[in-house]
Amino acid sequence: MPGAEPKLQSICPRSLYSRLYPEISARTAQAMTRSRIAADGFKNIVLRKIMRGYGGRGQNTRRYRAGEAADLVRYILRELGLEEGVIARFTNIIEVDGEHSLPEADIERRVAQLVAFWNALEAFEAEAEPGGNVYSHLILAMPHELSPEGRERALEDFCANLDELHLPFTAALHKPDPQGDVRNFHAHIMMATRPFAVEGPFAWTFEAAKATEFNLAPGIGWLRERAADAFNAALEEEQNPLRYSGLSQARRGVPSTGEAHDGPVGTARKRKEQEDGAERDRLMRGLAAHVVRAAERQASLGAQIENATATRAQVPPGQAEAEVEGQPQPQPQPQPQPQPQSQSRSRSQPGLPPALVALRERFPDPLRLRGLSALHFADFTAADTAADRWYSPAFDLMVVLQRDGVGLIRDRDGQPELVEEKLKPQYRHLIHAPALPDIVQEALTEAHRRIVAEHDRQKRIAREKEAIRQQRLAQLQKQPIILFDGRLNLLPEFRAFFPPEVVVLDGVREAMLACHTAALRLEDRLLDEQRSSRRSSRFDQGPADERAEETAAASTPVGPVVAEPQAPLQLAAAPLSAPQTKADEDWDLMIRGIASGKIRTSGRGEQGR
Numbered sequence: 001m002p003g004a005e006p007k008l009q010s011i012c013p014r015s016l017y018s019r020l021y022p023e024i025s026a027r028t029a030q031a032m033t034r035s036r037i038a039a040d041g042f043k044n045i046v047l048r049k050i051m052r053g054y055g056g057r058g059q060n061t062r063r064y065r066a067g068e069a070a071d072l073v074r075y076i077l078r079e080l081g082l083e084e085g086v087i088a089r090f091t092n093i094i095e096v097d098g099e100h101s102l103p104e105a106d107i108e109r110r111v112a113q114l115v116a117f118w119n120a121l122e123a124f125e126a127e128a129e130p131g132g133n134v135y136s137h138l139i140l141a142m143p144h145e146l147s148p149e150g151r152e153r154a155l156e157d158f159c160a161n162l163d164e165l166h167l168p169f170t171a172a173l174h175k176p177d178p179q180g181d182v183r184n185f186h187a188h189i190m191m192a193t194r195p196f197a198v199e200g201p202f203a204w205t206f207e208a209a210k211a212t213e214f215n216l217a218p219g220i221g222w223l224r225e226r227a228a229d230a231f232n233a234a235l236e237e238e239q240n241p242l243r244y245s246g247l248s249q250a251r252r253g254v255p256s257t258g259e260a261h262d263g264p265v266g267t268a269r270k271r272k273e274q275e276d277g278a279e280r281d282r283l284m285r286g287l288a289a290h291v292v293r294a295a296e297r298q299a300s301l302g303a304q305i306e307n308a309t310a311t312r313a314q315v316p317p318g319q320a321e322a323e324v325e326g327q328p329q330p331q332p333q334p335q336p337q338p339q340p341q342s343q344s345r346s347r348s349q350p351g352l353p354p355a356l357v358a359l360r361e362r363f364p365d366p367l368r369l370r371g372l373s374a375l376h377f378a379d380f381t382a383a384d385t386a387a388d389r390w391y392s393p394a395f396d397l398m399v400v401l402q403r404d405g406v407g408l409i410r411d412r413d414g415q416p417e418l419v420e421e422k423l424k425p426q427y428r429h430l431i432h433a434p435a436l437p438d439i440v441q442e443a444l445t446e447a448h449r450r451i452v453a454e455h456d457r458q459k460r461i462a463r464e465k466e467a468i469r470q471q472r473l474a475q476l477q478k479q480p481i482i483l484f485d486g487r488l489n490l491l492p493e494f495r496a497f498f499p500p501e502v503v504v505l506d507g508v509r510e511a512m513l514a515c516h517t518a519a520l521r522l523e524d525r526l527l528d529e530q531r532s533s534r535r536s537s538r539f540d541q542g543p544a545d546e547r548a549e550e551t552a553a554a555s556t557p558v559g560p561v562v563a564e565p566q567a568p569l570q571l572a573a574a575p576l577s578a579p580q581t582k583a584d585e586d587w588d589l590m591i592r593g594i595a596s597g598k599i600r601t602s603g604r605g606e607q608g609r
Contacts, residue, residue, distance in 0.1 A: 039254045042245035045224045045231075046141035051215055053133030054126060069118035069135050069190070073170055076188045077111055081174045083185065086152040088173040092163045093117045095198055114170055116202050121168070121192055124206055133215060138189035138223070142173065143231055144182075145242055150234040155187050157230035166195040167211065221246065282432075290434055352387055355379040359391055366390035369439045389429060394437040397427045401440070405447035416448030469505040472498070476511040480519035483512055 037043055054064050075081075082088040094113045118135065125134045140158070142151045155173055162169045169191040176184040193214050195207040213219040225246035232243050249256055352360075359376055363369055372395055377384075385392060401408065408422050418431050430436060436444070483498075485491055490498060503509055 038249050040252055042243050044249065045227050045244055045246050047224055047227060048139040049220055050137040051133050052135055055131045055133065069122050070115040072137060072190060073114050073118055076170060076172045076190060083148060083173040083175045086148045090156060090159050090171040091169060093168050093170060113202060117204060120204065135190055135192050138191065140187045140189060140227055142185040142187055144185050145240055146234055147238060150238050151185060154230040154234040157233060158227050161226045162191055168192050168196050286434060353381060353383045356384045356387055367435055367437050369394055369437050372439060393426050393430060394440050397430065398439045398443040401443035401447045406451060409448055409451060416444050465505060468502060469508060472502060472508055473511050476515050480522050481515055482519045483516045
């Protein structure tokens with residue numbers, strides 16, 4: 001929907017210019033005066049290009065998700081991230097002038113058209129090129145030396161190059177993050193390599209061919225050079241002597257001026273040290289609070305003992321000795337009756353509501369709440385909730401952990417631990433106490449056990465799938481065998497051995513196709529050898545012998561070789577020569593159809609190309 005909130009929170013990489021917040025105060029002045037100008041007097045273009053599509057997954061990349069392009073558009077165009085005081089949005093997907101144009105104030109309709117376009121392109125690419133890219137996300141570091149108007153002109157000039165090639169794009173200027181570096185002005189540009197044309201509101205046409213060179217090194221270099229040209233033109237208009245170069249320092253022949261980075265391992269080590277330090281500080285604060293409470297309790301007990309000793313010293317040693325003639329005998333002071341802890345607590349706080357007083361009488365110790373249920377809060381009012389710090393928060397947290405505590409629990413050396421950052425404010429005082437309430441601790445332990453069991457189950461399933469995959473691949477790599485019939489269906493005797501959940505495993509489909517192709521080529525080669533040997537033998541035979549051989553050959557069935565169900569599957573062997581006959585070309589078309597998923601491997605077959 002047009003008003004949907006973006007699902008992404010942060011997309012700008014730290015490698016552009018970002019710094020941690022504690023470092024800003026000490027490095028801001030130096031950062032604004034120091035520059036990354038190389039020895040030849042040029043600064044480098046910092047451009048990151050992220051390609052997303054339905055193709056093969058690379059290392060540390062996730063699978064493409066439906067609606068991902070629309071989510072990225074909403075993130076790019078959100079108001080909180082845009083640079084203020086200038087035109088920060090640029091696109092050629094919607095008409096600015098003409099009968100189908102929208103006013104600038106109607107931002108929701110404009111965003112709706114942008115979202116509709118990227119959804120349409122996503123659906124088009126899924127049908128036209130199942131393994132191709134859908135969009136590319138460019139993150140371009142803008143010069144902080146330019147004024148806001150200069151950065152606006154530079155981004156507009158850069159996007160004009162894409163518009164001349166009729167490539168769709170959506171771009172936006174973003175300001176530095178509050179927790180990042182003050183120089184981190186950057187632009188997000190979402191582009192596609194398939195040329196298009198605007199036909200009207202919510203209507204576009206696409207070309208059959210794509211500008212795939214933008215996904216290669218020359219295309220990325222061209223984008224860097226166009227960015228350098230746009231930056232230099234804006235700097236020249238503002239009479240700034242600084243200049244940018246789209247070439248790398250290695251190609252320019254100058255030494256590198258980049259700063260040393262810790263890398264993933266060093267960064268992870270630093271974050272671990274920070275977490276350990278925070279944990280030590282939390283434990284020390286808890287221990288210090290416990291020591292203070294113990295000292296106060298000891299001082300209170302000492303004062304009570306001194307008062308009791310002084311009172312006993314004033315009492316006569318015996319009633320007979322205490323009697324004095326003409327004086328009334330002092331009456332003994334009545335000893336105070338011990339009261340339950342809940343009554344003393346309720347008397348010390350006379351303003352507590354009745355429902356909370358009854359709950360504290362039932363559960364005097366807030367850490368021993370076993371047996372507490374929702375019925376105990378049936379008579380609770382807003383005043384009860386405001387005065388309660390233990391009972392209802394502990395019960396609510398127990399219910400949350402019992403339902404789904406995946407995001408609230410982390411494992412620390414095999415023991416469960418609550419994540420303080422993910423907890424609501426009304427629950428945080430519970431984890432700062434010396435111990436958790438028993439119902440919370442039990443729910444935490446049970447949720448941790450479920451999470452560990454689910455993790456072990458997923459690992460076991462992955463191991464079993466890998467074992468099945470290795471077994472099938474090993475059996476398919478022994479000897480060529482026919483797996484599909486003439487209608488392009490998997491033969492019945494192999495359907496139990498290759499169900500759909502086995503075929504989709506990594507590499508199994510390719511091995512099946514290679515096995516089937518090798519068996520067909522081997523069969524064609526054997527038939528060619530038989531024909532050639534038959535032709536060579538005709539020169540040495542008479543007419544009667546030739547007719548007898550033709551009759552025997554006609555009676556011999558020629559067709560796909562089907563293995564017995566009991567025999568182990570074997571396949572595919574040394575590579576053979578490329579097919580030259582018309583039959584081999586038809587089989588190649590069939591194999592490509594199976595590999596692309598347009599031809600089914602089970603059920604009734606479909607004649608497809």
